[in-house]
Amino acid sequence: MKDVAAAAGVALKTVSRFVNAEPGVSPATAERVAAAIERLGYRRNESARVLRRGRTATIGLVIEDVADPFYSEIGRAVEDVALRHGSLVFSGSSGEDPRRERELVLAFCARRVDGLVIVPAGTDHDYLLPELDAGVAAVFADRPGGLDADTVLSDNAGGAHAGVTHLIRHGHRRIAFLGDRTAIFTAAERLRGYRRALSDAGLPADGTLIATGPPERAGAALDRMLAEPDPPTAVFAGNGRITVALLRSGHRPPLVGFDDFELADLLTPGVSVVAQDPAGLGRTAAELLFRRLSGETGPARRIELATRLVPRGSGELRP
């Protein structure tokens, strides 16, 4: 900047004004400064700018797994919004481990991110309080966090209710629920939606038709249910990985799965799903974050995004 000022024959301050499009630079001077910038190949040093301004124009994103398409779609949407606000995104995978989530978040904070979008792995977020006090903004996405902050969720219970009701309408009375561990908020919510759908339809709750646990065990769990005297005639799968695990283990039951996935429409029959809007989750979370960063105050918001039932064949099979 000093060199540009010397080359253009103006003061440092004038270059700064020009670079930041501030008023007070005459067109003639601006032209000389622009020419000097062009000639010297000057680009503003962002580190120095950060040093002075206190804002780093970066945000941190903690998701469960960057390799999981559901979360990478969230990540992409967050990135798009961030870019529009002149920010870059650091992202990391918690792997569903609260300790790792905390390490990532604190590492981002140590690099002085302006804000955070977090898919919580744990339920205790007291470790965030000092950071929030220091002015870092935080938004929870996909699941609620352990403190009162802006949160964006999918309507998990409502989506599961719609999916199970769809199976009931097609004549099923005994519907299995294969879900992830209920310690995970979304899994518990979907189970709640399943139960409500059964009771709304006047069907009995049968605990032997419910299995929760890691997705890779879903196939075996369904095998056990099918070996019982009064087996289920349809399956509601609690997330995309469970749906895929079931299909991989050779099962083709009447089925509705939570979460859409690639090629679901190309199978025979097509797999009916309750689709979430992961891009919507990411976009909404990032937009809330940038609103806070631009000074919006007021109580924490909680936004719930609708899900969409996508019938493709597997959910319309009769008993």
Place this chain on the structure above:
DNA sequence: CGAGATCAAACGGTCACCTG
């Protein structure tokens, strides 16, 4: 009065150097 110059003080951390 407006355009622009000049000056100094930050920002947060690192590092060389000095003191006791």
Place this chain on the structure above:
DNA sequence: CAGGTGACCGTTTGATCTCG
């Protein structure tokens, strides 16, 4: 040897000044 001091990195910002 520990601990303290001050310069330094590049930019922004505000105060103040100059000149036509």
